Amino acid sequence: MKEELAKRYEPAEFEQRVYSAWEKGGYFTPVVDPEKPKFSIVIPPPNVTGRLHIGHALVNTLHDIIVRWKRMSGFNTLWLPGTDHAGIATQMVVERKLAEQGINRFDLGRDKFVEEIWMWKEQHSTEIKDQLTRLGASADWSRERFTLDEGLSRAVRYVFVKLYEDGLIYRGIAIVNWCPRCRTAISDVEVEFRERNASLWFVDYDVTLDGVAPRRLTVATTRPETMLGDTAVAVHPDDVRYKDLIGKHAILPIANRRIPIIADPILVDPEFGTGVVKVTPSHDKNDYETGKRHDLAQLQVIGEDGRMTAAAGAGFEGLDRSEARRRVVEQLKESGHLVKVESHTNNVGVHGKCDTDIEPMVSRQWFVKIEPLARPAIEAVRSGAIQISPQTWEATYFNWMENIHDWTISRQLWWGHRIPAFHCPNGHTTVTMEEPAQCPECGGAVMQETDVLDTWFSSGLWPFSTMGWPDETPDLRTFYPTDTLITGFDILFFWVARMIMFGLRFTGKAPFSQVFLNGLVRDEHGQKMSKTKGNVIDPLDVVKEVGADALRFTLAVATTGRDIPLGKSRIAGYSAFVNKIWNASRFALMHIDSELKDAGSIERDNLRTVERWILSRLNAVTNEVNRQLSVFRFDEAAGALYQFFWHEFCDWYIEMAKPVLLGRHGSDDHRALAKRVLLEVLDRSLRLLHPFMPFVTEEIWLKLGGVEPSIMVAPYPISEEDLEDSDAERLATAAQAIITTVRNVRAERGFTPKDRFTLYLRGNDERDSNFFRDYDYLLLELARLDQVIVEGEAPAGTHHDVVEGFHIAIQFPEKQVSQEQLDRVRRDIEKTQGELASIEGKLANEQFTRNAPSAIVEGARARQTELRARLEKLQQNQ
């Protein structure tokens, strides 16, 4: 029994009900069977730091589109969901929350603090799952994983121990990027550079020369506070200005220490500045290397907390770095050692997570020797075993992988995988998966390393650790390697590269064969969304307002390029499309009188030209959508469906079918055929649209009464060659073009819809003429004519035209330009002048131009130009 659709499209009425039905149906869970053709994909696990933003909505919509498409196309499909503990990021948000209560993590102690984070995690992973559910994500929740789960943690320990045994993990002292706020080392990729206006201070160092007049060397520095830790001054060995000073000593101002003057061709560029460089091995990467070359002393003057140490000297100990800088400059000025100050822009490295200036710091950390892992990972992409699209990212990938540095993996944090290394008081270190009872070398008591691993260490194992690896599980055999990886380009190095390296090393296989990197969502002016700018869009707010389908479709259409601008008006545009689908379906359901499962197949021979045309077009779109999805052109696929459904199916086919469906024209057989085709086109269109708009398509499709219990498990349409009909397309297109021409003439000459014309037309052959004789009712109704004469001779004085190869002539009554029309032009001119005046007033207002965001001012200027042009045009027409 056919059911009717509600009069209004109200997504809130059915979305959640539909989702629960899918869950109950078990459609998200694939079978475990390595023999079946499969498609598998893992979610880029969202951080449990908070709620999902619109960027997550994008990447997960793209996942769901691909996953639903593959599932309907007959693949045993797994989308494996989960979340990431996100080390430092999560630790930071919980610390911030505790700070509001006036507590810091040291008050709580490690165990209690970690317990706090677990509570936070529980709440947020539930929220995240709920958000994904509301978007329609067809992920297999029975396989949901978290990077700190026992199974995944075991994989982490296994990999760590294996890499250590293979000599690819080492512990050592090195200069690393240190975040004084988070009090941990971070890796190179976590450092972001910010351009800043700074000063360049020129400082004189006295040179002690036995028996000769004293000289001074001028060094330039952007960080005067580090001079307290200088242990040398360097010049270029070939620099004639200073050649005689090499090997002598300089006196470091303030500290009054004697430091050597060394020659170093790598550190010093004689062309730059004064050609003299101060050397601070403890607080600068290049200086650290120089120090190693010259065996210089290290003097740490800045501590882990960013405050000056005792070594900085009396009057400095305990001062913050920036305060110490001010004081050093002050003292240099007083003692006359400060020669001059220049302003200078430089790029300061900051910690991407908290924006704190990075302090290069010498410390003992754990590292992964990365080159042996990177080499096969480069090869995998070069050979095509892994394809990255858009392909332009491959260059970026190679560039990075070929210049890769060892990876600092230890973090001085409390939240994460604790490194499986066990130290004893005698200095022995044992690396094993499980804690040993005693030190295997000396029998002493052991204590586990307090450092944890970089969060990307565990997410690098995600495609296989989530499937039970290192055990040979049925899941692993069935679903690994995965097929596609979809994620934002911003984590190409952080995540994608690490998965490729780990996957190849430990499973011997590339963890996926295709990578699709999507763009970043921005606001409608191309600005990055951020809370401080107030331009963030919460996906759930949008879902509540317009439904998940409209949001998903908008995101899919917008995916090309690096930046994805998203504004309310754009979403509204596609929510109108969902509404259109609803209403067209409602119309169709009013006329369709049999269920899909009883309808039988269409007798191809009985089809008439207009039906052949729409089926041919539907087939072309089917082909197009499948093709575009296979190359991740979500925009093209969605756009083709939009164009077809709205502008071909609704605007033309339904209108062309109406005379028959509504009984104004045609036989009963013809009517039955039109109904059958209407059902066919609607059915196929809904299935094609389903991956993009799962909710509304399901809600409507179930009313068509198909054999499958859900559109989710109905087959995805594929193109069928025998539906192609270029001749039907030619004739239908011609009919449409002729109708459009008549409408044009009507509007241009100022006629109303009530004025009736006579149309004369001539076909190229008998077949064409027969078509227009058969379908003259289409021209009469859609072009509002009172007569169509095929093959007749057109009288003189008619409007002649050639449309799509057909000669037509339109005969219409005489018509004078009325006073009313003239008045209307005058009213328009007045209206435009008024609007222009108001915009110009605004632009002349200084307060507006100074205070409004530039985008708004620019918009006003653009509007001004547009209005001026329009005004000119109207005045000409008067």
Add this chain to the structure above:
RNA sequence: GCGGGGUUAGCUCAGCGGUAGAGCGUCUCCUUUACACGGAGAGGGUCAGGGGUUCGAAUCCCUUACCCCGCACCA
């Protein structure tokens, strides 16, 4: 500094060798029994500037200007 991308309609973007496209916005007309979240029409662009290749260039090459994004970094 090195590398990559961009500059197309008022806005946001497709197109990337063969007669300039979409969505939104603008204007006009229309309550025609699916939809006013609608229908029918209209207007709007020397495709950043300059040079070249070609029968033909938004599209390929060179160049200039401006913008974005990586990577590296000079004290």
